[in-house]
Amino acid sequence: MNRTVSPDAPNSLPRRRMLTGSASALAAAGLAGWSSGALAQTAAAAAPKPLPAYVDWKNAKALIVHSNNTMETKRSAYGTSVITPSDQLYVRNNLPPPNPSILDDRDAWTVAIEGVKNPRTLTVGELKGMGLETTAMVLQCSGNGRGYFPSKPSGTLWTVGAAGCVVWSGVPVRAVVEALGGVAAGNPYMTGTGGEVLPEGLDPKSIMVERSVPTAAMEDALLAWELNGEPIPLAHGGPLRLIVPGFTGVNSVKYIKRLAFTPKESDAKIMASSYRLTPPGEKAGPDKPSIQDMSVKSWINSPLPEDGTLKAGKALIEGIAFGGITAVKSVEVSIDGGKNWKPARFIGPDLGKYAWRQFVAEVELPAGTHTLASRATDVKGLIQPEARVENVRGYNNTSWSDHAITVTVA
């Protein structure tokens, strides 16, 4: 096994379709300039792309650059230290990030709190005096695992790398709400609106980032200013991000400008028809389930096919497992494509119900070709399924079969 991300290691992941859904949408909207990287790469899809300037502090060796706004962590780069370092964390922005000057005075950033008894606009500086909590959690893009859908849905064809386990610090939303008199009656939704600058001449609803989750999700939600011990970088939503643990990344709204408790879900396109679990052949819309809470999932990070031919004998299978909206309880591994399973062992610190756990299992690998798989179970007894739930946009792929890998042993 070789965990080292070598500077000379070829990008051994399969080539992917490079014109992403969001790039297409922007092009259609006359905004191609916003994603020039994404469009330019259609001409040279094979070459590894450099990091865009706003994330030039990231570890290029650990990332696959799909476009200016979409980068995933290489499966070989995850390591075994629980936390995903920020410089290896995936990036997925629905819109280009705001001007970096919004970080010049982080404490001056404002967020309007609405739908509470005493609505107010608060600065980050004020929020910092209202409470503090720190939460470790899996941040995962709704489309993580989309690359395993044979239908190759539109959108970035992520494999496992649009996920990380990170630590956020900020004020609990419930503390802010309490300070403002509580949620006003008749508001079952918590709606966050991003602070991206929207182009003129377009219907804002068609492009803005505005997501609604059940108001109950505020119990564990944060208005966060810190990621993994540092002020939140622009790429990840700094100076202030709504964090909704247990929910897919899109629900944790970046550059949050407005947090409103509302009687209805947002009617912005990103809420009304995007991020919906739409069965094949049907049309997305508010009647379809919204992509919100995550469910139990795991995958193997070592060994990997790119490690080359393994030596027969004892081998350690290592990976990560998480429960999503609930805690993970256990994980099993298989070396025969899921015919037989044996328990794996969790290692390292338990960072709480929303974090992932690392696992290791010792197996005997005889010479031959083997399909290695992992299958997690959450504390409610839900078992990671063998099959994905087919849907038009390729969301929520938790299939253990899709995440299995084949290795050769001599």
Place this chain on the structure above:
Amino acid sequence: MNRTVSPDAPNSLPRRRMLTGSASALAAAGLAGWSSGALAQTAAAAAPKPLPAYVDWKNAKALIVHSNNTMETKRSAYGTSVITPSDQLYVRNNLPPPNPSILDDRDAWTVAIEGVKNPRTLTVGELKGMGLETTAMVLQCSGNGRGYFPSKPSGTLWTVGAAGCVVWSGVPVRAVVEALGGVAAGNPYMTGTGGEVLPEGLDPKSIMVERSVPTAAMEDALLAWELNGEPIPLAHGGPLRLIVPGFTGVNSVKYIKRLAFTPKESDAKIMASSYRLTPPGEKAGPDKPSIQDMSVKSWINSPLPEDGTLKAGKALIEGIAFGGITAVKSVEVSIDGGKNWKPARFIGPDLGKYAWRQFVAEVELPAGTHTLASRATDVKGLIQPEARVENVRGYNNTSWSDHAITVTVA
């Protein structure tokens, strides 16, 4: 409160004596070239120094560069996310690090395991197949807090910043030892030898990094290849570092080339006379207690004097607390220099007995000048002391009084 490490923020910490003990020693040994940065700075002690090339990936805004081999985290940079990101982690090397080429093939690095029934030299690649564990722990230099000794002992005058809470992954030492038949009889010490290249013409014992700890410490020790989710950087001991949780940093030998179970402690200078708790006026030597396990300590990271004048009223006091060789149980804060104490609350995930916890306490700060202090207690009931233990080299400063800060409120 302003947690942001602003690019324009002046380094508001007091100026320190810049010719460090290790730089002096090297100069005396004719090795001045090894620490040119450290010596050059005596000419321009006031100007903030740039990061040395081998740590140019670090966050310069979060660090105070004392010399080429000594850099500390600014107190204002700690944040509240439990883990200290690697790019903010302090650096303290007893010798200049080896050539970076030792990272070219990390899995090929070898370590000799001696004093076991079946001694063997193992590669990192082999170690990776022998077991895996992940441990979060406080890494702290023996001299952290030396800057608060009025005697200004020789050595880097660290305040709080020669410490971090980090995550290591590697193979448990006990798993390696078991695989090699167990510790051979009559070896009460575990002795680690660093792989730094020693100059010819000097007695190796006078300069080599070789430390002994009780063999019992192997129970939780690792041979680690990963720090915070990435292969260990050169500055922190990659490709392989001995990790001894609960012990000061010097005992976690970098670039480890030999791990021996030995009948006696090493007679290298760094073990025999350096890192000894020597009372004032006495001479260091093997009869004095070795600096090994850490004890209960805490300090406040916010607010800080450099935040300027605070507004009267409610304030959150935030900081970190750890037990060292044992777990921390609780922490209190005082706003009157230790006359009265009130309990603070731990926040965020508990990463295990060797990690630190973050705390927060809500207080009322009237106008005036206040001395803020924190005082931790470990699970065995040991309370962080008010006074430091005076010693020649300024080790093990856990005094709550020394770590107290004074803020102005209007």
